[in-house]
Amino acid sequence: MDSAEVFRAEHCRAVASVVSAFGDLDLAEEAVQDAFVEALRTWPERGVPSSPGAWITAVARNRAVDRLRREAARSGKESAAIALTPLPRSGDAEAGAVRDDELGLLFTCCHPALARDAQVALTLRLVCGLTATEIARAFLKSESAVTRRLTRAKAKIRDAAIPLRLPAEHLLPERVPQVLACIYLVFTEGYSATAGDSPIRSDLCDEAIRLGHLMCMLMPDEEEAWALLALMLLQDSRRGARRDGSGELLPLEDQDRTLWDADSIAQGLAALDRAAGSTGQYLLQAVIAAVHATAPSWERTDWSVISAAYDRLVALTDSPVVEINRAVALGFRDGWDAGLDALAAVPKNAELRRLYEPARADLLRRAGRFAEAAQAYRAALAVTGNESIARVLRRRLVEIDIAGGGA
Template sequence: MGSLDGVFRREWGPAVAALARWSGDLDVAEDAVQEACAEALRSWPRDGIPDNPGGWLVTVARNRARDRLRRESIRPGKEFAAVLNDDAVDAMVVHQVRDDELRMMFTCAHPALERLSQLALTLRLVSGLTVPEIARALLVSESAVGQRITRAKSKIRHANIPLRVPPPELLGERTPHVLSCIYSVFTEGYWSTAGPSAIRDELCDEGVRLAGELRLLMASERETHALYALVLLHDSRRSTRIDTTGALVPLEEQDRRRWDRGRVARGLDALRRAEGSTGPYLPQAVIAATHATAPSWERTDWVTICRAYDLLAGMTDSPVVRANRALAIGFRDGPQAGLLALDKVAQDPRLTRSNLVPTVRADLLRRAGRLGEAIPWYRKAMELNGSEPGRVFLRRRIAECGG
């Protein structure tokens, strides 16, 4: 089942995007792909995974969607006939945005949809994240995510919002949403918030791929280069973030000789191309680049990192940024300074469901030598951590503190 889950994760977005383009209906597309995945669960263990699992899912899903459209007769004459005509679909003129998933992202970025609804819908339909995963990524409740997705689909349907890419002159205004979605995909893979694995390679790969596609499409937008730099620089360390048992390895303990220097070089090149960007991904890429180029943990340039966090905090109201900034201040100015900075954000209600504040507080207390005080905060972080490798790491820290 584990290997099938990986296949479904990898193929979900492309399949839903292709079916949405074919049928013109998001609900039809999602339901059909879900039915195809259910059929795969029945037949693949018996017959084996096909050579082209994505093509298999799209074919089965299209048959299911065609049957549903026939039954419900929701398409009037000519439009329904066009849906059933595969030759007409295959003969469509290739749009400037060739990747179906990017096309779907730009579609879901329609200005008639609320910002959070845009993001939730895209993460569900394009990236295949579950509602609980989206809730953790957006720091909101699962019920709120479900309601937003339902309302967004309803608005698209009732307002007749077309499932297509806007004209070129409107691409720029929707690009920030697409950037945000791509980074959310990557971060859910790189810092998996739940499940048995600390890293989900298929989501990391998808985030890097989509960031590269968007950069090529929107080469004149500096922030697309900044995002590409950011994901590449983070991803250069992916293979060293877990050990042979699957346990998390903190940055200060990673073997820097095993970092992917090719990705670091490409990331630094993209960072140079992003110079002058005024969006939030440039300072984040600077932070990642500072870590990637530091010869050792002890020689990390925390002054540059804190300066980038200050810039980032001025751009966004994110409590996550401010909490991570507090940790960086702790490395630059000492643990007590970091704890004082953390106190200023610790009560933000948006962090209630997150383990970030107790994790940062515990780490700063441990580094200050206040081991007894650190232990209950590590335990609090464990309660809020949905990732088993994350909990294993926190148990290690508790043991190191004598707990």
């Protein structure tokens, strides 16, 4: 494992540990950054430690103490800084404490006093270890705008004295929805990146699934947490088949199902069983993912179950995104014209065009309306921010041009 892999794997644990010890987000970020700089300096010569995560965390804690001592010495309070030196942990107690530290950091990032965009930005930065540049690229924002958002969010945590730890047990249920929503936003950005050359950010998918497992460990009776974990595992099971040998994105119907991860599917179905009593949207989405994951072929997909799940999702969420997906499912169940009629009824806005235009183009192509499909694919190309997805759209344009005799 090289230093970059260690950073992705251990950033959250290290930051959470330093935050738990010292109660300062900025100090934790700076100390962990110092530790990774030290790793880059020393590991090439000395080799990667046998426990790189523990090494990073130990060095980060020491750097935090050094910073506090320097600041305290200026005001004659060095003894106070020395008193803050964290005590070592060991064995099972350490594992449990690390888990609670990470969850505490996640709940802090998702505190209801923070706006949703601030929650996501903080989670991506502190929990997932993304830089401001990476966050900006993911959400089509300027780096300066993301930096300001992060700074304001951390200032609000400090000024409002938001606790940097897990909430009291009786407060957990009311906080869970924000945390689950934030985890899923991280996953969806990884599963279908909004910008960049790659359609998939595997690091974000892995991190979201890891956090989903942590939530289920924390609250084993929380059915909605199990539903979200099932949804992510079932969708992510297709990761290895979503690109061809040259790295191009493959639609679900063109994927080699033998490359789907059987273990992830089994885990996802087991989590779905644990979520059986859930009444939220993640269960319905997980049911849809399970239908796809267990269908023996694209042609034998049960679109009746999928359409029924989308009907319930529309009633539950009143989301135009869900309505777009429902329209596509109706097209497969009831015919392409039925799908196009349902799609035409979806409320239009500029933000939805990235999803609406490709869906309309696909339904028109399947209906054999090639001239209209070509126009729709061009409209989809004008609004996509991901180059890999754009290449898929261009391929479809070539296909319908051939099928339509130059339409």
